[in-house]
Amino acid sequence: MAQSVGILGQECFDLKKKAIAHLHDYSFMEEIPTIDYSLLFSKDHNERSKSLEHLGKACQEFGFFYLINGVEERVVEGALKGISDFFELTNQEERSEYLKKNSVDRIRWYLRSDAGENRENLKIVTHPEYHCPGKPDSCKDAIGEYLKGMHEVELGLAKAISTILGYEETYIEKEFKLEAGFDVATFNLYPPSLQSKGSIGLAEHTDPGFFVSLIQNVNGGLQMLSHKGNWITVNIPRNRIFIGIGDHLEILTNGKYKSHIHQVILDNNKVKRISMATLHGPSLDTFVAPTPGFIDDSHPPTYRGMTYKESLELNGFDEIDVQSSLIQLRMPLSL
Ligand SMILES: O=C(O)CCC(=O)C(=O)O
Numbered sequence: 001m002a003q004s005v006g007i008l009g010q011e012c013f014d015l016k017k018k019a020i021a022h023l024h025d026y027s028f029m030e031e032i033p034t035i036d037y038s039l040l041f042s043k044d045h046n047e048r049s050k051s052l053e054h055l056g057k058a059c060q061e062f063g064f065f066y067l068i069n070g071v072e073e074r075v076v077e078g079a080l081k082g083i084s085d086f087f088e089l090t091n092q093e094e095r096s097e098y099l100k101k102n103s104v105d106r107i108r109w110y111l112r113s114d115a116g117e118n119r120e121n122l123k124i125v126t127h128p129e130y131h132c133p134g135k136p137d138s139c140k141d142a143i144g145e146y147l148k149g150m151h152e153v154e155l156g157l158a159k160a161i162s163t164i165l166g167y168e169e170t171y172i173e174k175e176f177k178l179e180a181g182f183d184v185a186t187f188n189l190y191p192p193s194l195q196s197k198g199s200i201g202l203a204e205h206t207d208p209g210f211f212v213s214l215i216q217n218v219n220g221g222l223q224m225l226s227h228k229g230n231w232i233t234v235n236i237p238r239n240r241i242f243i244g245i246g247d248h249l250e251i252l253t254n255g256k257y258k259s260h261i262h263q264v265i266l267d268n269n270k271v272k273r274i275s276m277a278t279l280h281g282p283s284l285d286t287f288v289a290p291t292p293g294f295i296d297d298s299h300p301p302t303y304r305g306m307t308y309k310e311s312l313e314l315n316g317f318d319e320i321d322v323q324s325s326l327i328q329l330r331m332p333l334s335l
Pocket residue numbers: 186188202207214216221222262264275276277
């Protein structure tokens with residue numbers, strides 16, 4: 001016989017059911033904000049300050065956003081075609097020419113198919129010098145044009161974010177020495193040609209640097225862990241670029257802005273997805289530590305300082321691997 005759970009008991013039961021459902025309910029989403037890049041530099045003072053305020057909220061309350069009017073759609077489409085051509089118009093033997101050779105590789109490729117990662121990945125250093133495979137012909141120019149546009153956007157966002165944080169426009173540009181900033185673009189193909197072993201395309205991680213920009217050919221796959229603790233699927237609307245705060249802006253702002261954990265989930269090998277994430281970083285010799293302006297009695301420094309190069313190599317990786325060391329840079333909690 002079914003037992004009555006009573007009013008309170010029923011409420012508890014319903015809440016628990018709801019909580020369990022949330023764990024798997026990706027439709028329970030917070031909406032990712034959109035920032036209009038052109039308005040950040042509007043001549044209309046009101047319009048400009050409103051959009052700067054909106055960007056400040058996106059950085060502090062989300063840590064990631066979609067950017068519109070940053071790089072022309074034609075240029076983004078061209079870059080995605082260039083990446084697709086790279087994976088389609090070369091064979092695996094040609095691509096394996098870029099397997100790890102030494103710690104100063106400027107182009108590096110790998111193919112992984114295991115429980116923790118399922119992707120084919122090519123990394124290229126794109127700034128201060130631009131490196132790109134010469135084959136196929138279509139690749140280098142198309143991706144170069146996109147990266148050139150993105151570098152302008154990087155300098156623009158540095159100005160806008162410096163202003164929001166209460167500093168002069170050139171603050172971040174100078175602190176991170178962006179003129180010689182170390183940028184790495186990573187081309188991803190999911191699932192890899194070996195097909196995936198499990199559902200993880202790329203395991204949970206954060207990205208080092210000032211910020212990461214991302215474009216993709218199909219929606220679905222990339223999920224961000226929101227400040228509320230929900231996984232949000234990144235469905236980039238047409239004509240937008242996804243931007244996420246990187247570890248080193250988190251360090252510089254002593255945790256005011258946060259670099260968010262993300263992962264890539266695969267759809268049973270059914271959908272082929274291409275993405276390009278570009279990690280825009282400080283110059284390798286920049287010493288990054290929390291800025292004194294973000295430190296006071298109630299906000300002691302939460303991270304130790306280190307050069308960008310040292311932080312990229314902290315866990316035994318090479319510069320080009322652009323692996324996070326944020327956890328290791330966090331100060332132990334003082335009791
Ligand atoms: O492919 C994606 O959507 C994300 C890639 C990524 O997070 C990375 O390369 O760091």
